[in-house]
Amino acid sequence: MAKSLEQIMQETNIVTHLRNSKIGMYIYPGVAPEFTNWRSEQMAWRDSVVLYDQSHHMDEVTVEGPDAQAFLAHVGINDFGNFDMGRAKHFVPVTPAGHVIGDHIIFRLDENKYVTVGRAPTSNWIMFQAAIGKWNVKVSHDPRSDSRPDGKAIYRTHYRFQIQGPDADKIFEEVNGGPVPEIKFFHVDTINIGSRKVQALRHGMAGAPGLEIWGPYADKSYIQSTIAEAAKKVGVEMHFVGSRAYSTNTVESGWIPSPLPGIYTGDGMMKDYREWLTEQSYEAAGSIGGSYVSDNIEDYYVNPFELGYGFYIGWKKDDFIGKDALTKMKGASSNRKKVTFEWNAEDVMKVIASNFAPGEKNYKWIDFPQPNYASSTADKVMQGDKMVGMSMFNGYSFNERCLLSLGVVDQSVEVGDVLEMVWGEPDGGSKKTSVEPHEQTTIRVRVSPTPYSTEARTNYADSWRTKT
Amino acid sequence: MAKSLEQIMQETNIVTHLRNSKIGMYIYPGVAPEFTNWRSEQMAWRDSVVLYDQSHHMDEVTVEGPDAQAFLAHVGINDFGNFDMGRAKHFVPVTPAGHVIGDHIIFRLDENKYVTVGRAPTSNWIMFQAAIGKWNVKVSHDPRSDSRPDGKAIYRTHYRFQIQGPDADKIFEEVNGGPVPEIKFFHVDTINIGSRKVQALRHGMAGAPGLEIWGPYADKSYIQSTIAEAAKKVGVEMHFVGSRAYSTNTVESGWIPSPLPGIYTGDGMMKDYREWLTEQSYEAAGSIGGSYVSDNIEDYYVNPFELGYGFYIGWKKDDFIGKDALTKMKGASSNRKKVTFEWNAEDVMKVIASNFAPGEKNYKWIDFPQPNYASSTADKVMQGDKMVGMSMFNGYSFNERCLLSLGVVDQSVEVGDVLEMVWGEPDGGSKKTSVEPHEQTTIRVRVSPTPYSTEARTNYADSWRTKT
Numbered sequence: 001m002a003k004s005l006e007q008i009m010q011e012t013n014i015v016t017h018l019r020n021s022k023i024g025m026y027i028y029p030g031v032a033p034e035f036t037n038w039r040s041e042q043m044a045w046r047d048s049v050v051l052y053d054q055s056h057h058m059d060e061v062t063v064e065g066p067d068a069q070a071f072l073a074h075v076g077i078n079d080f081g082n083f084d085m086g087r088a089k090h091f092v093p094v095t096p097a098g099h100v101i102g103d104h105i106i107f108r109l110d111e112n113k114y115v116t117v118g119r120a121p122t123s124n125w126i127m128f129q130a131a132i133g134k135w136n137v138k139v140s141h142d143p144r145s146d147s148r149p150d151g152k153a154i155y156r157t158h159y160r161f162q163i164q165g166p167d168a169d170k171i172f173e174e175v176n177g178g179p180v181p182e183i184k185f186f187h188v189d190t191i192n193i194g195s196r197k198v199q200a201l202r203h204g205m206a207g208a209p210g211l212e213i214w215g216p217y218a219d220k221s222y223i224q225s226t227i228a229e230a231a232k233k234v235g236v237e238m239h240f241v242g243s244r245a246y247s248t249n250t251v252e253s254g255w256i257p258s259p260l261p262g263i264y265t266g267d268g269m270m271k272d273y274r275e276w277l278t279e280q281s282y283e284a285a286g287s288i289g290g291s292y293v294s295d296n297i298e299d300y301y302v303n304p305f306e307l308g309y310g311f312y313i314g315w316k317k318d319d320f321i322g323k324d325a326l327t328k329m330k331g332a333s334s335n336r337k338k339v340t341f342e343w344n345a346e347d348v349m350k351v352i353a354s355n356f357a358p359g360e361k362n363y364k365w366i367d368f369p370q371p372n373y374a375s376s377t378a379d380k381v382m383q384g385d386k387m388v389g390m391s392m393f394n395g396y397s398f399n400e401r402c403l404l405s406l407g408v409v410d411q412s413v414e415v416g417d418v419l420e421m422v423w424g425e426p427d428g429g430s431k432k433t434s435v436e437p438h439e440q441t442t443i444r445v446r447v448s449p450t451p452y453s454t455e456a457r458t459n460y461a462d463s464w465r466t467k468t
Numbered sequence: 469m470a471k472s473l474e475q476i477m478q479e480t481n482i483v484t485h486l487r488n489s490k491i492g493m494y495i496y497p498g499v500a501p502e503f504t505n506w507r508s509e510q511m512a513w514r515d516s517v518v519l520y521d522q523s524h525h526m527d528e529v530t531v532e533g534p535d536a537q538a539f540l541a542h543v544g545i546n547d548f549g550n551f552d553m554g555r556a557k558h559f560v561p562v563t564p565a566g567h568v569i570g571d572h573i574i575f576r577l578d579e580n581k582y583v584t585v586g587r588a589p590t591s592n593w594i595m596f597q598a599a600i601g602k603w604n605v606k607v608s609h610d611p612r613s614d615s616r617p618d619g620k621a622i623y624r625t626h627y628r629f630q631i632q633g634p635d636a637d638k639i640f641e642e643v644n645g646g647p648v649p650e651i652k653f654f655h656v657d658t659i660n661i662g663s664r665k666v667q668a669l670r671h672g673m674a675g676a677p678g679l680e681i682w683g684p685y686a687d688k689s690y691i692q693s694t695i696a697e698a699a700k701k702v703g704v705e706m707h708f709v710g711s712r713a714y715s716t717n718t719v720e721s722g723w724i725p726s727p728l729p730g731i732y733t734g735d736g737m738m739k740d741y742r743e744w745l746t747e748q749s750y751e752a753a754g755s756i757g758g759s760y761v762s763d764n765i766e767d768y769y770v771n772p773f774e775l776g777y778g779f780y781i782g783w784k785k786d787d788f789i790g791k792d793a794l795t796k797m798k799g800a801s802s803n804r805k806k807v808t809f810e811w812n813a814e815d816v817m818k819v820i821a822s823n824f825a826p827g828e829k830n831y832k833w834i835d836f837p838q839p840n841y842a843s844s845t846a847d848k849v850m851q852g853d854k855m856v857g858m859s860m861f862n863g864y865s866f867n868e869r870c871l872l873s874l875g876v877v878d879q880s881v882e883v884g885d886v887l888e889m890v891w892g893e894p895d896g897g898s899k900k901t902s903v904e905p906h907e908q909t910t911i912r913v914r915v916s917p918t919p920y921s922t923e924a925r926t927n928y929a930d931s932w933r934t935k936t
Contacts, residue, residue, distance in 0.1 A: 025502055032616040033501055034493055036901035037841070039833055043904070056619070148500040150689075151524070151613070153621035221618075345824035349817055356813035358869040365507055365866075368836065373505070398833075398904070401826040436507035436866070 005264075005284040006274035014264050014297050018376075020431040021287035026258070026375045027147040028243035030056030030154050035240035038248075038369050039398040044239035045249060046399050046453075049165035051227060052241050052249075054212070055156055055220060056145035059123040061104070063130070064113045065137035072106065072114055075129050075321060077304060079314030083108055086188045088201050091116055092309050093125050095270060098325030099262025099301040101125050103309075107188060107201070117160070120144070120282035121261035128273050129321075159220035162203060163227060164210025167236040172211060174230040183211070194226040248369045248395030251404040254340065254451035256393050260288060260376040262301040282375065287432055289374025291422035291440060292390060300378050300390075305335045306408045308450075336408035340452040341381065341391055341421060341445035343403035348443060351423060364424035364438040366403070369396040373434040380422040381407065381445065388413050391421050391445070397452075404452055405445070417447045473732075473752040474742035482732050482765050486844075488899040489755035494726070494843045495615040496711035498524030498622050503708035506716075506837050507866040512707035513717060514867050514921075517633035519695060520709050520717075522680070523624055523688060524613035527591040529572070531598070532581045533605035540574065540582055543597050543789060545772060547782030551576055554656045556669050559584055560777050561593050563738060566793030567730025567769040569593050571777075575656060575669070585628070588612070588750035589729035596744050597789075600737070627688035630671060631695060632678025635704040640679060642698040651679070662694040716837045716863030719872040722808065722919035724861050728756060728844040730769040750843065755900055757842025759890035759908060760858055768846050768858075773803045774876045776918075804876035808920040809849065809859055809889060811871035812912035819891060819909060832892035832906040834871070837864040841902040848890040849875065849913065856881050859889050859913070865920075872920055873913070885915045 008017060031053045035041065044050045063072060073080040076091045083089060091106035102125070104118035116126065123141060130139040142157045163171060172180040176191045183189045183202040191200045191211070196219060201212040215223065231238035241249075250257055261283055263273060277283050288300065304310055304326065313326060329335065351363040367373070371394050381389035389409030396403045405421075413419070424440040476485060499521045503509065512518045531540060541548040544559045551557060559574035570593070572586035584594065591609055598607040610625040631639060640648040643661045651657045651670040659668045659679070664687060669680040683691065699706035709717075718725055729751055731741060745751050756768065772778055772794065781794060797803065819831040835841070839862050849857035857877035864871045873889075881887070892908040 024504060027500075030619050032495075032618070034902075035616070036492060037833075037835075037904055039904035040901070145619070148503070149619075150500070151498050151617075151622035151624075154619035156619075345821065348824065349821055352820060353813065353817055355866070356816065356869055356871075362869070365505075367505075398823070401824055401830070403824075433504035433508070434502075436505055436511070 002278040002280060004275045005277040005279070005281060006271060008279060008284055009264065009274065013295065015288065015293070015295060015300075018286065018288040019293065019425075021285060021374075022431070022433050023285050023287055023375070024147075024433045025373060026287075028057045028246050029147045029149065030145040031243045031246065033244045034242040038242060038245040041239045041241045041245040042248065042369070042398045044237070045165050045241070047166065049163065049167040049171060049231065049236055049238045050241045051224070051238055052162040052164070052246060053224075054160040054162055055158070055217070056154065058117050058160075059120055059144050060142040060157060061116045061123045061126050062113070062140045063116070063126065063137055065135070066112055067135040067137050068112045068114055071130065071133065071135040071137050073314065073317055073320060074133075075126055076106075077309070077314065077320060077322060077326065078312045079316070081314065081316065085110065088186045088188060090309070090312065091122070092304055092312060093122055094304060094322035094326065095262050095266060096322055096325060097262065097266055098303050098322045098329050099298075100259050100304055100307060100309075101261045101263060102259065119257065121263070124277060124281060124283065125261075125263075125273075128276050131276070132269070132272065156217045158214045159217050159223060160212065160214040161223065161227070162210055162212040163238075164203075168210045170234045170236050171227060171231050171238065174234045175227060193223050196223065198223070244369060247372075248397060250393065251340070251395035251406060252397055252399065252451060252453040254338070254406060256307060256338070256406045258376045258393055259302045259307065260300040260378070262298070264297040286375035287434070288376050288378055289372065289425070289430070289432060289434065290377045290379040290391070291425060292378040292380040292387075293426060300376070302408060303329050303335065305329060306338060308338050333411060336389065336410055338450050339389070339407065339409050339413070339415070340448040340450045341405045341407060341419075342448045342452070343405070343421070344444035344446070345402065348403055351441060351443065354441075361439045363441045364429070365436060369398070371395070371403070374432060379405070379407075381409065382420045382422065382442075383413070383417070388419065400452065406450065409447060413447055415447050415449055419445050419447060421445045470746040470748060472743045473745040473747070473749060474739060476747060476752055477732065477742065481763065483756065483761070483763060483768075486754065486756040487761065487893075489753060489842075490899070490901050491753050491755055491843070492615075492901045493841060494754075496525045496714050497615045497617065498613040499711045499714065501712045502710040506710060506713040509707045509709045509713040510716065510837070510866045512705070513633050513709070515634065517631065517635040517639060517699065517704055517706045518709045519692070519706055520630040520632070520714060521692075522628040522630055523626070523685065524622065526585050526628075527588055527612050528610040528625060529584045529591045529594050530581070530608045531584070531594065531605050533603070534580055535603040535605050536580045536582055539598065539601065539603040539605050541782065541785055541788060542601075543594055544574070545777070545782065545788060545790060545794065546780045547784070549782065549784065553578070556654045556656060558777070558780065559590070560772055560780060561590060562772060562790035562794065563730050563734060564790055564793060565730065565734055566771050566790045566797050567766075568727050568772055568775060568777075569729045569731060570727065587725065589731070592745060592749060592751065593729075593731075593741075596741050599744070600740065624685045626682045627685050627691060628680065628682040629691065629695070630678055630680040631706075632671075635706075636678045638702045638704050639695060639699050639706065642702045643695060661691050664691065666691070712837060715840075716865060718861065719808070719863035719874060720865055720867065720919060720921040722806070722874060724775060724806070724874045726844045726861055727770045727775065728768040728846070730766070732765040754843035755902070756844050756846055757840065757893070757898070757900060757902065758845045758847040758859070759893060760846040760848045760855075761894060768844070770876060771797050771803065773797060774806060776806050801879060804857065804878055806918050807857070807875065807877050807881070807883070808916040808918045809873045809875060809887075809913035810916045810920070811873070811889070812914070813870065815911040816871055819911065822909075829907045831909045832897070833904060837866070839863070839871070842900060847873070847875075849877065850888045850890065850910075851881070851885070856887065868920065874918065877915060881915055883915050883917055887913050887915060889913045
């Protein structure tokens with residue numbers, strides 16, 4: 001029988017376990033690595049238009065039934081007061097202790113039907129909460145595509161595309177056969193794509209506006225080729241974005257996709273949860289990568305205030321999981337703040353150059369455009385001898401011509417401060433399969449606003465990305 | 469109706485056409501980009517053992533019938549005198565003018581049955597020759613897997629694995645249930661893998677010995693997992709090699725996979741061939757990348773002497789395509805020689821650093837571990853103002869801690885000479901989708917032996933890789 005996460009934790013230190021996971025890279029599966037090349041694909045989301053194929057890398061959880069809204073309002077921190085039909089939200093659940101578990105995009109599809117989309121930790125938590133509660137809801141789960149399908153067919157419930165960039169509206173008008181309805185940010189409406197009517201969410205990932213559309217997976221090729229044809233017809237150079245460029249769009253726009261779920265501590269319900277999670281779960285099989293090694297798993301957690309999600313909180317709700325803890329956390333001086341780290345180019349060159357010196361020590365390879373080598377990243381950020389922050393998700397931007405990462409820093413740190421990030425893992429590197437033997441070094445990072453992209457800072461809709 | 473290559477060539481300069489192909493990167497499809505990480509995968513083929521999944525990236529052509537041997541001996545330059553059953557050869561066809569078309573590995577499966585495996589140009593040429601000749605042969609073709617399957621299942625006739633590295637024999641002994649028969653280099657025998665009897669070719673790609681095995685595609689998962697289990701059992705750390713590391717093994721061992729097929733010139737049969745090739749063919753849709761731009765497509769061709777294949781030639785055969793031309797070419801002082809170019813690390817850093825300078829010019833991105841950005845690569849190699857060579861296939865080796873490329877140089881060039889390779893394309897870059905806007909620069913290269921790898925030079929079997 002499969003072990004539970006709780007059993008694993010009784011046998012071993014969980015930090016050691018996750019830091020030495022053998023799961024390999026966190027993969028964006030099902031999508032070709034590159035369609036044109038990752039530099040041009042990055043340029044296109046800023047300068048022309050891109051199609052992101054999001055059909056594969058996210059879980060989908062459907063919650064239906066008379067208690068659907070009450071249940072989800074209990075599980076997430078969000079204010080549900082204004083959650084009308086045809087809206088979407090950035091759904092954030094926390095533990096009773098107030099630690100972020102993850103986040104999904106949640107769509108209200110019908111009076112009593114919601115679908116949530118994102119990484120596994122939030123899916124697992126929703127399913128667990130439905131299983132232990134007395135809610136009149138039916139929950140179904142469509143997990144992300146296999147990371148290494150090895151030539152086998154992939155089946156999902158829905159295709160999911162995002163079309164985005166300055167020229168996106170020209171394409172929508174063409175596929176829709178006329179002007180597209182004015183859709184407010186994070187609202188859903190229906191548009192035509194060829195012979196199909198599809199749901200469309202007004203969204204935008206790297207700064208520029210766009211639409212996220214979805215429908216039955218069987219329609220995927222038809223929708224994709226119809227959009228591509230329309231782009232050709234209106235003379236727009238639309239780029240399909242491959243899996244290599246895809247994950248880097250967030251370093252420009254400022255969303256941290258991979259906080260470590262804060263579920264490894266706590267008794268009662270939390271212990272039950274860890275007994276419910278098997279050894280194959282994201283929480284038990286996933287990995288922590290980076291220079292930060294702490295015996296205390298809680299040192300890797302973040303709270304919603306630190307990620308800029310504080311203003312989502314539905315304080316008026318009678319109760320939701322974590323409300324008491326968040327009430328105490330609110331405004332605490334120990335809360336860190338989200339920033340972008342701009343990596344010093346000279347130091348980056350030092351790291352790369354070390355991999356061109358036969359017989360000498362090498363620093364951890366910086367893979368381009370996505371240097372992350374674990375499900376969750378935690379690189380120490382130092383001010384002198386003091387750790388003042390944690391770098392949590394990185395990527396190279398050809399648009400900005402630099403490496404960037406997102407993370408959190410102490411309140412004392414200011415934009416413009418130059419800090420030192422420790423790059424690579426101690427003791428020659430962990431046993432993760434994604435790690436080659438290497439030595440640690442430091443890379444200077446300049447603390448910068450989030451989102452980093454000037455475009456994203458000025459053109460992005462009013463949301464967590466720009467709230468501070 | 470599809471255009472033919474000949475029609476395309478009547479409408480446009482073929483060099484311009486191929487240099488601006490929109491086909492994108494030449495992809496190693498169907499295999500995950502990384503299983504562990506590409507540095508460790510490279511280390512494993514030298515230090516422990518790797519499994520290469522070769523099931524997807526090559527065409528297979530089966531030639532059967534009473535005339536099979538006579539036909540193939542006519543099409544290829546090789547001596548067929550010693551082509552007994554249970555042997556394989558490195559099969560090389562040339563044009564009547566003596567230019568290399570490509571190369572396959574050819575296996576004699578039965579008295580009158582051969583299978584050849586490799587890139588499309590050789591497949592197409594074999595099929596064409598069978599179609600125009602009076603040979604009593606049946607030819608069937610299983611093309612390589614789709615480059616971007618987009619979640620659809622892939623079907624091939626055969627799986628094909630190569631297991632290689634210093635520890636490979638321990639695994640074979642385990643899967644075979646006893647010592648493996650002594651198989652000579654490029655000979656085939658049968659071994660057991662679990663419940664299956666499989667054909668095994670003694671081969672080795674990056675220097676160390678190994679076996680290439682194949683069988684029905686339906687057996688792929690069974691064979692793969694049986695080998696992986698055996699590796700675990702004997703305590704060998706076997707690495708699966710992902711598509712990113714895969715293509716770089718050849719820069720260590722010295723085989724050039726992608727000479728431009730010399731089929732764009734010549735009348736008579738060559739013109740017929742170009743009329744037979746459609747616009748979708750590798751020859752018409754593929755791409756030339758690199759700094760070398762010549763109006764004359766023949767300047768991209770190579771002959772078998774230049775690639776080190778001269779000693780394959782079956783001079784005693786009454787006739788074969790290209791015999792007269794090769795007779796004249798033999799020993800010509802204009803024949804270039806194959807070498808490895810070791811890229812200067814400082815100059816490589818200059819190129820990379822230019823992609824960290826916002827607002828300034830950038831040189832062509834060097835993608836790791838595989839910087840090639842076309843089906844065929846042609847970078848100019850200069851000695852002062854004189855072009856003395858052409859760099860044809862590149863890759864970074866973590867084993868050697870350097871970028872290497874393979875190519876040809878004039879006879880006057882000596883091992884140890886430091887030359888300048890022009891890196892990037894003129895005029896801001898071609899219109900290939902694999903090319904971002906960039907400026908040209910130079911990278912010093914030191915001329916080095918082929919194969920570069922000391923291991924490959926000393927341990928590889930007696931073949932073209934070590935013949936000079």
